[in-house]
Amino acid sequence: MQDPDTAREVRAAIQEWLKACQNRDFKKLESLYDPEALYAHDRAELRTGVSDIVSWFEDALSQMAFQSLFQEEALITGGDMAFAVGKFCLIPENKEFPPEAGRVALTYRRSSDNRWLLVCDIDNRPPDCSPADFQL
Numbered sequence: 018m019q020d021p022d023t024a025r026e027v028r029a030a031i032q033e034w035l036k037a038c039q040n041r042d043f044k045k046l047e048s049l050y051d052p053e054a055l056y057a058h059d060r061a062e063l064r065t066g067v068s069d070i071v072s073w074f075e076d077a078l079s080q081m082a083f084q085s086l087f088q089e090e091a092l093i094t095g096g097d098m099a100f101a102v103g104k105f106c107l108i109p110e111n112k113e114f115p116p117e118a119g120r121v122a123l124t125y126r127r128s129s130d131n132r133w134l135l136v137c138d139i140d141n142r143p144p145d146c147s148p149a150d151f152q153l
Contacts, residue, residue: 019094027092027099027125030133039085041078047071051126051136059119059141070138082110086151090120097127105140106151116148 030049037045047067056064056073064070086106093100106118119142125133 019092023094023099024092027094027101027133028089030125030135031087031089031101031103031123034135035085035087038074038078039083041082043071043075046074049135051128051134054135055137057137057139081114084108084110087121088150099125099127099133101125104146104150106148108148116151117142118146118148118150119143120146 034046034049036042037049050067050070052067054065054067054070056070058064058073061073064073084107086108087103088105089101089103091100091102101121101123103121103123104118105121106116108116119140121141122137122139123135124137126136128134
């Protein structure tokens, strides 16, 4: 059985990441990754390590402000590891660009100071994810 406190903590870590990303707070974003983090995006090469990942986000997000939405589809926790799957939707503030949606698989690891840090982030855009899933 999943510990409700752990699930709440992991969900809070996801929301903290979304807020840092949406606000383009790259210093905060750095603090949310495990030192061994990996980021796999369906439109980019594999990124390894915090500085490589955050640098990618700085480049990707520097051009556009957006609202970020997340719908959890699954959350599995056990010991010091957690795995979440969910749909995301990015809604650009510039209405000339359409919203885009996809799915994310996130692996979190509890750090020695008891924080949940993102260790693996895999994004894709499968056909069963759409901005309509978010009732926009």
